[in-house]
Amino acid sequence: MAGITRGFVGKRRERDPRLPPGQYDARDEWPVLHAEATPHIPTDRWTFTIEGLVENTVTWNWDEIHALPRSRYEGDIHCVTTWSKLGMTFDGVSVDTLLAAARPLPSATHAMAVSHTGYTTNLPLDDLTGGKAWVVWAADGKPLDTIHGGPARLLVPHLYFWKSAKWVAGLRLMDHDEPGFWERNGYHDRGDPWAEQRYQGD
């Protein structure tokens, strides 16, 4: 256990069991923390592509992705900067549906999520499959705000939220792991909030 800080008892004593260690409930706030200028991407110029180690490189435009079966996530999100938001609803399409069209090769083990801004973040393919990941365009029933990644972002809510790339442009499937933007700058390659995998070595 870490050293005790003289005089500290903490203010937020009632812990919601949905909060991973070291997180607090942001309640009505939804902090905005991306490291680039917010891009304004019209939906008629938005695309999503799965490429790399797949049988089919597939690109969907806005209308095409909306024609796919819808999928909803209801639950919590956790940011590495220690805020969490509980009981959110996101609507979009399951990454499973998208991958089924692209057909990953057996050699694919990891993916790089790429954003329309050039932002990148790496994920094991296992974290994107099995109903754990989405491309979403609505939050709590309203179109996703630009500052939160609209028109559409990746959603991988069981990992810290920097993995849920805003303004997502696609996935590049790989046979190895490779660090993305924050991961090159000291952040953890996987980012499990329940294991507090915030930085390299956690």
Next chain:
Amino acid sequence: MTLTPGGTTHRRTLRWQTAKVVSVRDETPRARTFRLALPEPRPHLPGQYYVVRLTAPDGYTAQRDYSVASAPDDSGEIELTVERLDDGEVSEFLHEVVVPGDELEVRGPIGAFGWDGSGPALLVGGGSGVVPLMAILRHARRLGRSELVRLLVSVRSPEDLYYADELPGPETTVIYTRQAPPGTQRPTGRLTVADVAPLVRGDETAYVCGSAGFAETATAALLEAGVPAERIRVERFGPSG
């Protein structure tokens, strides 16, 4: 558009270390600077931050990120300037309880927001967002390369200006949004492209830091003034307290 890492590539394990508080001083009625001696100092890129973790006797912890205000040097010490937020669990504790001689657990430096001293930089800060930009300005001055840096700071009123003794210089501009010192020509009001445009040289990287709202305003002004999006780096300060 491309977003490339602004900082160094570091994939090392970031260990917690126990820093000793060397001194504490007020910057404004709501901002206080803590100078910390590090047992394992690591050079930071000006602009980067440290995590401060507080631990209660029952094991409960709270941690927050704070930008380094000091330039990298060989003192083995860093300065973190902390704004006191209403009901801020960590910032209130740091302001009310922590005194020189106390120990604090920290780890860092962390972050992609940073200037390596190699090229021209336009720094645009709102309120407490000046903190990492001050590290850059101090670093440039230490290197004798202050001509590389231009700093624009936006504050509500003179009493909200951090580092007021140290800021004035040919490379700095302060604008006031609510209340300005007597004799100020610029009318009070939010930052606009007219504030930014005269500072743009065309070959610089812009570093924006402040609240999410300030960051939107400042990046829009920079884009309008002709700074390309791929040369704008942003550090948004959350309300985490």
